[in-house]
Amino acid sequence: MRKIPEKYRQWLLQELPILEDTGILSAESRQPLEDYYSNQVESRAHWAAIACAVLGTLLIGGGIILLFAHNWENLSRIARTGLSFCPLAIGVALSALAICRGGTGLCETAGIFHSLAVGACIALIGQTYHLPSNTPDFLLVWALLILPLIFMLPSTGAYLFYITLICSWSGAAQNEYGQALGFWLLLIPAVVHVIRLIRHEAPSELLSLWGLMLMLPIALGIVLERTVPGLWIVGYASFLSLSGLLGLRLFPTKSGWRNPLQTVGVAGITVLAYIFTWQNVWHDIGWSNTRHYGNYQEWGIWCDSVITLGLALAWALTAVKARQRNSLPTLILCSFPLLASAGFFFAASSGGELINALLFNAYMLGLGLAYLTQGCRNTQLRQVNYGMAVLGLLLITRFFDSDFGFLARGLAFILMGSCFLVTNLIMARKKHQLGGAQS
Amino acid sequence: MNWRIILFGLLIVAQVAVPLRMIQHHETVLREGELFRFKTEPIDPVDPFQGRYVWLRIKDDFVPMSEAAADAIDYKTTGYALLNLDEQGFAKFSDWSSERPTQTTNYLKTKSRGQAVNWEQLADGTRTRVHKGLGIDISFTRFYMDEAKAPRAERLAREATRNEDCWVEVRIFNGKAVIEDVIAEGQSLRDLASIEE
Numbered sequence: 001m002r003k004i005p006e007k008y009r010q011w012l013l014q015e016l017p018i019l020e021d022t023g024i025l026s027a028e029s030r031q032p033l034e035d036y037y038s039n040q041v042e043s044r045a046h047w048a049a050i051a052c053a054v055l056g057t058l059l060i061g062g063g064i065i066l067l068f069a070h071n072w073e074n075l076s077r078i079a080r081t082g083l084s085f086c087p088l089a090i091g092v093a094l095s096a097l098a099i100c101r102g103g104t105g106l107c108e109t110a111g112i113f114h115s116l117a118v119g120a121c122i123a124l125i126g127q128t129y130h131l132p133s134n135t136p137d138f139l140l141v142w143a144l145l146i147l148p149l150i151f152m153l154p155s156t157g158a159y160l161f162y163i164t165l166i167c168s169w170s171g172a173a174q175n176e177y178g179q180a181l182g183f184w185l186l187l188i189p190a191v192v193h194v195i196r197l198i199r200h201e202a203p204s205e206l207l208s209l210w211g212l213m214l215m216l217p218i219a220l221g222i223v224l225e226r227t228v229p230g231l232w233i234v235g236y237a238s239f240l241s242l243s244g245l246l247g248l249r250l251f252p253t254k255s256g257w258r259n260p261l262q263t264v265g266v267a268g269i270t271v272l273a274y275i276f277t278w279q280n281v282w283h284d285i286g287w288s289n290t291r292h293y294g295n296y297q298e299w300g301i302w303c304d305s306v307i308t309l310g311l312a313l314a315w316a317l318t319a320v321k322a323r324q325r326n327s328l329p330t331l332i333l334c335s336f337p338l339l340a341s342a343g344f345f346f347a348a349s350s351g352g353e354l355i356n357a358l359l360f361n362a363y364m365l366g367l368g369l370a371y372l373t374q375g376c377r378n379t380q381l382r383q384v385n386y387g388m389a390v391l392g393l394l395l396i397t398r399f400f401d402s403d404f405g406f407l408a409r410g411l412a413f414i415l416m417g418s419c420f421l422v423t424n425l426i427m428a429r430k431k432h433q434l435g436g437a438q439s
Numbered sequence: 440m441n442w443r444i445i446l447f448g449l450l451i452v453a454q455v456a457v458p459l460r461m462i463q464h465h466e467t468v469l470r471e472g473e474l475f476r477f478k479t480e481p482i483d484p485v486d487p488f489q490g491r492y493v494w495l496r497i498k499d500d501f502v503p504m505s506e507a508a509a510d511a512i513d514y515k516t517t518g519y520a521l522l523n524l525d526e527q528g529f530a531k532f533s534d535w536s537s538e539r540p541t542q543t544t545n546y547l548k549t550k551s552r553g554q555a556v557n558w559e560q561l562a563d564g565t566r567t568r569v570h571k572g573l574g575i576d577i578s579f580t581r582f583y584m585d586e587a588k589a590p591r592a593e594r595l596a597r598e599a600t601r602n603e604d605c606w607v608e609v610r611i612f613n614g615k616a617v618i619e620d621v622i623a624e625g626q627s628l629r630d631l632a633s634i635e636e
Binding site: 068069092095096099123124125126127132152178 | 447489492580
C-alpha cells in the first residue's frame with residue numbers, strides 16, 4: 001500500500017469538491033479519486049512521534065541499565081539474578097506486542113528496548129558473578145541474540161544496534177585475538193536487510209544505508225591485518241569508489257544526504273586524495289616491507305590481498321558498467337583507484353614518495369578546479385563550494401608544509417596565481433568582445 | 440504469521456538460555472569448586488554496563504618455569520595452570536599443561552602472556568631484570584561493589600595490601616574460577632567498606 005503524509009491527503013480531499021464545482025473534475029472522475037485517497041492510501045507514519053518513542057525508549061533502557069549498575073548489595077544473589085531478567089521480559093513482551101499489532105513506532109520502541117535489554121541481562125549476570133570483562137565475547141553474543149529482531153519486527157533501531165555491535169566487536173576481537181575475520185560473516189545479515197529495504201523502497205532505507213556507510217569504512221580499517229604496509233591504499237580507494245559508483249547507479253536522481261553511497265564515496269575519495277598528498281604515506285610500503293612481528297599475522301598477506309582484490313574486482317565491474325555515464329563524479333570515481341593503485345605499486349617497487357605526493361597534489365588541484373568549473377558552468381552553489389573547499393584545504397596545507405622547500409613552494413604559488421589571473425584576464429576579454437559584438 | 444511466532448519463540452528461548460547457562464555454570468563452580476586465596480592489589484574502575492568494581496591485580500600471576508621453557512610457549516596459547524598452596528596457605532600456580540589435567544580439578548584454564556619478569560633494584564641503584572616464569576591471563580579480576588562503597592573499599596584494601604593483608608577468595612572447579620569474596624584486614628571488603636559509614 002502506498003504511503004503519503006496525512007496533511008497532503010486531507011488537503012486533496014478538501015480540494016476535490018472545489019475542483020468539481022469549478023468544472024475541472026466531473027462527479028464520475030471525482031468519486032474514484034475520493035475513494036482511492038480515503039480508503040486505499042495508508043497515512044504515513046508520523047516521524048516526530050516515532051523519534052519521541054525511540055528517544056524515550058533509549059532513555060528508559062539506559063536508565064534501567066544505570067539503576068542496575070548501582071549494584072544493590074543488599075539484595076541476595078538469587079534476587080539480583082532474577083531482577084536481571086526483568087528488562088529482558090519487558091523487551092520480549094514489547095516485541096510480542098509489536099509483532100501482533102505492527103506499526104513503525106511500536107516496532108522501533110520494541111526493537112531498541114529489546115536490544116538494550118539483552119545486553120543489560122548478560123552484563124548484570126556478569127556483575128552478580130564478578131565475571132571478568134571479555135569484551136569480544138560479550139559483544140558477539142549480544143549481536144547474535146538481537147540479530148533476528150531486525151527481520152522479525154522489523155526494526156531499524158535494532159539494525160543500528162547490530163551494526164554498531166559488530167563494528168565494536170571487530171575492534172575488540174582484533175585487539176584480543178589478533179584478527180576479526182568473522183566480521184565479514186556478521187556483515188551479511190546487515191547487507192541483506194539493506195538490500196531488502198532498497199528493493200521495497202522502505203522509508204527507513206536512507207537511515208539504514210547511512211548507518212552501514214558510516215560503519216563500513218571504520219570496520220574495514222579495523223579488519224584489515226595491515227601485514228603488507230600500504231595495501232589499504234588500494235583497498236580503501238576501491239571501496240570508496242565502488243560505494244560512489246553504486247550510489248550513482250542505484251539512486252541517479254538523488255544527491256547529498258539523500259544518497260549516502262555517493263556522498264560517502266566522493267567525500268571519502270577527497271579525504272583519501274588529501275592524505276595521499278603527504279610523502280610519509282608512501283614511505284616503506286609494499287610486499288618488501290611485510291610485517292612479521294607482534295600482532296601482525298603471517299596469513300594477513302593473503303587475507304588482505306583477497307579482501308583488496310575482491311573490492312578492486314567489484315569496483316572494476318561497476319566502473320565498466322558506469323563508464324557510459326559521462327559525468328564528473330563518474331570520471332573521478334573511475335579514475336581514482338587506478339591512480340591510487342599505480343601510486344602503491346610505484347612506491348612499493350621503487351619508493352617514489354615525492355613523485356606520488358606531487359601526483360596527488362596535482363590530482364587534488366584538478367579535482368577542486370573541476371568541481372569549481374562545473375559548479376560555475378551549471379550555477380550549482382554546492383559544487384562551487386565543494387571545489388573551493390578542496391582547493392582551500394590543499395593550498396593552506398601546502399603553504400605551511402615544510403616537506404617542500406620555501407623556494408619550490410613560493411614558485412609554485414606564484415605560478416598558480418599567475419595562471420588564475422591570466423585565465424581571469426582571458427575570460428574578461430572574451431566577455432568584453434562578446435558584449436561589443438552584441439551591441 | 441505462524442513462522443514469525445515460531446521464530447520469535449526460538450529467539451526468546453535463545454535469549455533466556457544464554458544467561459541461564461552462564462548462571463548454571465557459575466553456580467556449579469561456587470557449589471563444587473575448591474576455595475583458594477590469592478594475594479591481590481585492588482584498584483577501583485568503572486564499567487558503564489556493570490557498574491563500579493574493584494579491579495584485582497593478582498600478585499603471583501605467573502607459572503614458575505625457565506626462560507627457555509616460557510619462550511617455547513606461544514603468546515596467547517590456551518593452556519591449564521595447576522594450583523598449589525604455599526606455606527601460608529595462599530594459592531600459587533605450580534605448573535603449566537597444554538592438555539586438560541585429569542588427576543585434579545584444581546587448575547585454571549587460561550592463556551599464556553609471554554615471559555613474566557620483575558625489575559629489582561640493586562644496592563648500587565641500578566635495576567636488574569629477574570625472570571619469574573610464564574605470565575598468564577587471570578580471569579578473576581573484577582569484584583563488583585555498590586557504587587558508593589567501591590572507592591572507599593579500594594582505599595581500605597590498598598592500605599591492607601601494604602600490610603600483606605588483602606586477598607581474594609576464589610572457587611575453582613575444572614578450570615573455571617568464580618570470586619566468592621575479597622578479604623582485607625581479616626574481613627569481607629563489603630563489610631569493611633560499610634563500617635566506615
